[in-house]
Amino acid sequence: MRNMLHGMKLVALLAFVGWSMPSNAAEPLGLNGENQAQVTGKVVDIICELAHECAPNCGNGKLQLGIKTADNKLYFASKSHVIFAGSTNDLAAYCGKTVMTDGLTTTAYGSTLLYIQRFKTSETGDWIDATGFRRDWAKAHGVSPDSKTAKEWYKNDKVVLDAIALHGKLGLDK
């Protein structure tokens, strides 16, 4: 049964990253404490919100970002629509601007995270898949975002390869 549950989650995950988005709201993935989440708010630098230490332009892609709603609720944007990648590459360009996001929240161990699958920058605008990390990675490596190399970026990234060569896959070679 456990393998079935993992298999079903993997099916859903692969479907999300490999296939086009459905026209309706985000589909469930069976995450811990999962809820559908369509959030509208400003893109903010989390450290700026909490500690009032505000880097220019939300940290230029080097800081974790969030969505702050009109009623001052802060969502931590932790995951994008790219396998193994966060959402900063999607949101950084909209620092201080309002976006509408579509995705899921997940809650466990006392914390709630937001998974952004797509977003738009105006009520009447088109949904944009939250694949900014793959777009930027592909550009930096001179390949197409739709190439196998970019889709399997984690197998081809020098930082990853160097770290695994240094640590081993289990981290026991440190």
Next chain:
Amino acid sequence: MKFKTLIRSRTTVITALVIVAATSLGLSSASVADSLNFSSGAKREVPPATVTPGIAPPTDGGPKRIQITGEIMDAWCQVSGIMGIGVGTGHHQCAIWCAAGGGPLGIQGKDGVAYIVLKVEDRDPIADETSINIQTDEVKIDADWYVRDDVNYLIVHKVLDNNGVVNQNHQQWGIVPFGE
């Protein structure tokens, strides 16, 4: 249809769907089949949504200066449960992938709380070399603790101790995901 037959047929369908989906990604069917072969072990526990920290949380949102011990992890995998596990040696490679991908650095505290780490010793966390190289290590840290809208955040001033990789769970879980 008998229950065992139903289970077998559903498993076959799920496996086929995974392989079809993976093929669209260019993954080898063998590696995906492996990913379904999580090692047998203890049944995965459903983690609690709320936990009681070892130290009283800041009542005003923070900051509250604390010292805590826990494991460096990818917070997304741990909180979401998407991979089955989000900590330990079985998840180390995935944690490297996620750290390099700009996923949120976290600490799974020994008090049961999943903390989001926003900074480590003045270094920005996204795809930072330090964040990548301390994945899965058990550390003791001195930090400012903030709580806002159901998220526990840390700004780490100093890593006081690093005990290295302690949580060796790969024999129970194998390497997740993909089994290799």
